[in-house]
Amino acid sequence: MSEANSGAGRVTRELRDNLFLIGLDRAGKRNAFDSAMLTDLALAMGEYEREDEARCAVVFAHGDHFTAGLDLMELAPKLASGGFKYPDEGIDPWGVSKPRRTKPVVIAVQGTCWTAGIELILNSDIAIAASNTTFAHKEVLRGIPPSGGSTVRFTETAGWADAMRYMLTGDDFDASEALRMRLINQIVEPGEELACAISYAQRIAKAAPLAIKATLQSGFDSRDQGHDAALSKLNELLFSLMKSEDVREGVMSMMQKREPVFKGR
Numbered sequence: 001m002s003e004a005n006s007g008a009g010r011v012t013r014e015l016r017d018n019l020f021l022i023g024l025d026r027a028g029k030r031n032a033f034d035s036a037m038l039t040d041l042a043l044a045m046g047e048y049e050r051e052d053e054a055r056c057a058v059v060f061a062h063g064d065h066f067t068a069g070l071d072l073m074e075l076a077p078k079l080a081s082g083g084f085k086y087p088d089e090g091i092d093p094w095g096v097s098k099p100r101r102t103k104p105v106v107i108a109v110q111g112t113c114w115t116a117g118i119e120l121i122l123n124s125d126i127a128i129a130a131s132n133t134t135f136a137h138k139e140v141l142r143g144i145p146p147s148g149g150s151t152v153r154f155t156e157t158a159g160w161a162d163a164m165r166y167m168l169t170g171d172d173f174d175a176s177e178a179l180r181m182r183l184i185n186q187i188v189e190p191g192e193e194l195a196c197a198i199s200y201a202q203r204i205a206k207a208a209p210l211a212i213k214a215t216l217q218s219g220f221d222s223r224d225q226g227h228d229a230a231l232s233k234l235n236e237l238l239f240s241l242m243k244s245e246d247v248r249e250g251v252m253s254m255m256q257k258r259e260p261v262f263k264g265r
Contacts, residue, residue: 008026008036009024009026011025018053019201020051021057022044022058024037024066027064029071031065031068033067033071034074038084042086042092048103049102049103054103055104057104058105058108059108059124060107060197061109064110065111065112066110066111066113067114067116068114069115070116093120094116094120094148095123102216102217103213106125106126107124108128108129108194109184112133115136115137118136118183119148122154123149128187128193128196129179129187130192131188134172135183136170137150140168146167158181158182162181206259208246208247208250208264209262209264210241210244221233245263246265
């Protein structure tokens, strides 16, 4: 882990056993996303996707705040001219553009979690928030709409009325309200959010990697293509895994009353 900086944004990476820890590293600017940090986060997500040993990612932030959202002073000219795009070897961390990630992401947030931070939560699989977290969708107060997926996912997750109440006003809300709206899974004391997220990720990493990927694939299919399309593929997904080493290991471990050791094969 490196010291957070106030200059150009970047993210840290750490492979810890089967976990891939990704840390927003621009604490001097409340981890606001400039083009450098957007690029580096996409690159880190691509590295996670290609790292065979990494079974679950944990996204967190260095410093007191998760993110103040987009650094529009730096980004606005590039976005206006169409001069920003994610690198080919990266993966869009917000899941707006493809290719889609195929492995799970757990996220830990604290302090300020605005705009793009909420949308990172909505594109994660499990989200932990410190009790001191303040959320807000400020985009309409800056002249733009939410553009990282909230217009689709926030409305689906929280319901139209709750989502629009916050996206159309830019009002703040706290961790209890985020939990009520099902944006997050759990609230913890400040300073405990990363450890809690890691605990979830460790449990995910013990499961069968191919089964984890199949579960995510089916969920993404439902989100992207609708229920019928996802349901029509369930048997194919199941049958494709039944001959895997992981299924045999799962059955043997159950019979032998021991913890399974999955290899993703």
